[in-house]
Amino acid sequence: MTIAQNIADxxxxxxxxxxxxxxxxxxxxxxxxxxxxxAGCKVFGENKVQEMVSKWEVLPKDIQWHLIGHLQSNxxxxxxxxxxxxxxxxxxxLLQEINKQAVKNERVIDCLLQIYIAQEDxxxxxxxxxxxxxxxxxxxxxxxxxxxxxxxxxxxxxxxQEQIRVEFKSLKQLFDRIAKTYxxxxxxxxxxxxxxxxxFLIAAEEGSTLVRVGSAIFGHR
Ligand SMILES: *Cc1c(COP(=O)(O)O)cnc(C)c1O
Numbered sequence: 207m208t209i210a211q212n213i214a215d216x217x218x219x220x221x222x223x224x225x226x227x228x229x230x231x232x233x234x235x236x237x238x239x240x241x242x243x244x245a246g247c248k249v250f251g252e253n254k255v256q257e258m259v260s261k262w263e264v265l266p267k268d269i270q271w272h273l274i275g276h277l278q279s280n281x282x283x284x285x286x287x288x289x290x291x292x293x294x295x296x297x298x299x300l301l302q303e304i305n306k307q308a309v310k311n312e313r314v315i316d317c318l319l320q321i322y323i324a325q326e327d328x329x330x331x332x333x334x335x336x337x338x339x340x341x342x343x344x345x346x347x348x349x350x351x352x353x354x355x356x357x358x359x360x361x362x363x364x365x366x367q368e369q370i371r372v373e374f375k376s377l378k379q380l381f382d383r384i385a386k387t388y389x390x391x392x393x394x395x396x397x398x399x400x401x402x403x404x405x406f407l408i409a410a411e412e413g414s415t416l417v418r419v420g421s422a423i424f425g426h427r
Contacts, residue, residue: 209238210245212423216406220417223410225401228272230420232257233427239265242423251293251418255281262288274358274399274418276330279303286311293318293358293399293418296330298340301352308351316355318399321380323373324362331359334380341388349392356397356415357381361405370405374412381413 207215216227229242230251239250239261248268252258253275262271270290277294285292286307295301295317308315319340322331332340337357340346359377361370377400385395401409403422410417421427 209241209423213242213245213247216419216422219407220410223414225406225410225414225417228274228399228416228418229423230274230402230418231261231424232275232420234420234424236261236264238424243269249290251420255284258289259284272416272418282307283310286313286315289315291316291318291355291397293416294320294330295354296320296332298343298345301340301346301349305349305352314351314353316353318356318358318397319354320358321377323359323377325364325369325373326362337380337384341384347390347392352392354390354393354395356395356399357384358399358416360402361400361409367405367408371408371412374400374405374409374414378413 220227228249228251229247231239232253249270249272251272251274258271258273271288272291272293273285273289274293277292277300279300282303292304304315304317319337320331321337322333357377361373378398381398397415398413399416399418400414401417403419406417406419
């Protein structure tokens with residue numbers, strides 16, 4: 207199967223759901239990204255700042271770049287000029303830095319809060335309580351150059367489909383609760399980023415709007 211066939215196949219599977227495909231291009235060469243682009247996929251997810259910047263520099267400018275991996279505050283400045291969505295906001299301090307760099311670039315940067323939903327120790331993210339605390343903080347409304355548009359989560363790395371489904375359901379429920387409760391000038395709740403190569407169909411069934419798929423498009427890393 208070619209990259210184009212894989213993309214077509216996944217898009218067919220996602221038909222009738224709310225989910226849009228983000229092609230996760232980390233570690234993959236430019237030629238692979240060009241094939242995806244030719245196949246009509248223009249939203250790419252990267253997890254490392256430097257790699258995303260290098261690829262952005264050489265590829266067409268109508269590509270949307272999503273930062274999906276852990277982001278250190280001192281690296282925000284490199285992606286602030288062009289990033290379209292940051293999936294991995296896991297602290298108020300990071301949000302403040304994104305806001306500061308967005309001001310410098312005269313932009314508003316869309317962000318997702320990364321929520322910890324897995325039964326594992328290895329994943330980054332906020333607990334529900336920490337997310338609520340962040341949303342309740344009085345300084346949040348001062349950040350006029352960020353916009354919180356949704357939540358992101360990663361399910362446990364397990365073959366247990368029911369557990370994965372339960373974890374996605376919990377993220378959807380938290381999203382619904384937050385979207386109802388926290389309507390601020392810098393919020394526009396609309397995105398739930400969940401689902402990867404192994405579980406994107408379950409995620410789509412549970413209300414994902416953004417599935418982040420790498421190896422099912424480009425092969426193993
Ligand atoms: C690598 C990565 C993905 C894609 O993983 P695949 O299993 O290759 O689809 C999705 N989300 C995040 C945060 C990642 O780092």
